[in-house]
Amino acid sequence: xxxxxxxxxxxxxxxxxxxxxxxxxxxxxxxxxxxxxxxxxxxxxxxxxxxxxxxxxxxxxxxxxxxxxxxxxxxxxxxxxxxxxxxxxxx
Numbered sequence: 001x002x003x004x005x006x007x008x009x010x011x012x013x014x015x016x017x018x019x020x021x022x023x024x025x026x027x028x029x030x031x032x033x034x035x036x037x038x039x040x041x042x043x044x045x046x047x048x049x050x051x052x053x054x055x056x057x058x059x060x061x062x063x064x065x066x067x068x069x070x071x072x073x074x075x076x077x078x079x080x081x082x083x084x085x086x087x088x089x090x091x
Contacts, residue, residue, distance in 0.1 A: 040085035
């Protein structure tokens, strides 16, 4: 009988831990999953020799703000004619 009680207790413990993990993951997705969404108002095309830093300086932007309004931009792989955002908001 003691073996059965230990098995049931272990099963209940695993079940409760699983439930707590599941609820924790669900709440973090609901409560903390809201990411800042950039909205671009003005774009410019990259010119030959441009870098992200050059573009940010040209439009008097901080590098942090430039990065926030261009979240998927790979500054190491800019190409001529690529559109980059130079004015916008981050909601």
